[in-house]
Amino acid sequence: MNHPILKIENLNFAFNKDKKILSDISFSIEKGSLCIIAGANGSGKSVLLKCIKGLLKPNSGNIIINNKNLSSNLKDRRRKIGLVFQDADSQIIGQTVEKDILFGMENLQLDSTTKQRKLLEVSTLLSLNDKLKTKPHHLSGGEKRRLAIAGILAMNPDIIFFDEPFANLDYPGVIQVLSTLLLLQKEGHTIIIVSHEIDKIAAHSQKIILLEKGKVLMEGESNIVLPHLRNHGVYVPLLDNKIKKIEELTWLNH
Ligand SMILES: Nc1ncnc2c1ncn2[C@@H]1O[C@H](COP(=O)(O)OP(=O)(O)O)[C@@H](O)[C@H]1O
Numbered sequence: 001m002n003h004p005i006l007k008i009e010n011l012n013f014a015f016n017k018d019k020k021i022l023s024d025i026s027f028s029i030e031k032g033s034l035c036i037i038a039g040a041n042g043s044g045k046s047v048l049l050k051c052i053k054g055l056l057k058p059n060s061g062n063i064i065i066n067n068k069n070l071s072s073n074l075k076d077r078r079r080k081i082g083l084v085f086q087d088a089d090s091q092i093i094g095q096t097v098e099k100d101i102l103f104g105m106e107n108l109q110l111d112s113t114t115k116q117r118k119l120l121e122v123s124t125l126l127s128l129n130d131k132l133k134t135k136p137h138h139l140s141g142g143e144k145r146r147l148a149i150a151g152i153l154a155m156n157p158d159i160i161f162f163d164e165p166f167a168n169l170d171y172p173g174v175i176q177v178l179s180t181l182l183l184l185q186k187e188g189h190t191i192i193i194v195s196h197e198i199d200k201i202a203a204h205s206q207k208i209i210l211l212e213k214g215k216v217l218m219e220g221e222s223n224i225v226l227p228h229l230r231n232h233g234v235y236v237p238l239l240d241n242k243i244k245k246i247e248e249l250t251w252l253n254h
Pocket residue numbers: 015021039040041042043044045046047048
């Protein structure tokens with residue numbers, strides 16, 4: 001039976017005392033699901049991801065992973081949560097695709113057989129195996145984002161966060177990344193996507209959490225939350241056409 005892999009309880013965060021950025025955020029995420037955190041620019045989505053991952057320190061609240069309260073256990077939290085940043089370039093550091101994928105694993109003290117096995121596994125899964133010797137800056141936008149994903153995946157996180165995975169991609173790039181996200185879910189990963197480009201992913205998600213001004217306004221099944229997004233700063237372009245059902249809202253051919 002499914003159980004929440006991630007539970008957030010009453011999370012609060014402020015950069016300074018006068019201005020709260022996140023207020024009493026609570027939600028839960030089922031293991032193996034693909035979930036979207038939606039909200040207008042500035043609603044607190046990226047700050048929320050950084051708080052959960054352990055890059056920013058919440059003022060209060062609980063972060064529970066697999067029934068274990070890891071609120072004050074930064075080391076485990078960082079290990080269990082993979083975060084793919086909005087800007088793939090900032091995440092890519094290796095001189096070649098191969099070195100970049102290996103880089104994240106270096107800190108984990110894995111033996112070299114395991115590292116090579118993981119390298120082969122993730123580069124095959126993300127169709128980068130014929131590009132291992134390529135310099136990352138020669139990759140297309142979609143390939144770069146796949147490389148950033150590969151590096152995270154190699155570290156075997158329990159949950160993977162994606163911050164605006166479709167930003168600055170052309171059409172083929174969007175399709176590549178979208179297919180990758182769906183593939184990862186099929187492989188059993190739990191995926192949380194922060195985006196204001198909901199039309200690309202809504203039909204493939206199980207849950208949408210709507211943030212407004214640092215508060216959870218709605219949390220529920222995607223088809224139920226979707227019609228409410230527009231009134232809260234999240235525009236869904238395809239809904240202007242004749243689309244009536246969430247299943248029709250896809251960028252992939254059936
Ligand atoms: N380093 C920072 N210092 C002060 N304020 C910040 C910082 N980063 C983000 N903010 C503010 O926090 C709020 C939420 O930002 P963010 O989480 O990046 O929004 P988004 O939903 O667009 O990802 C915004 O008002 C933003 O201006």
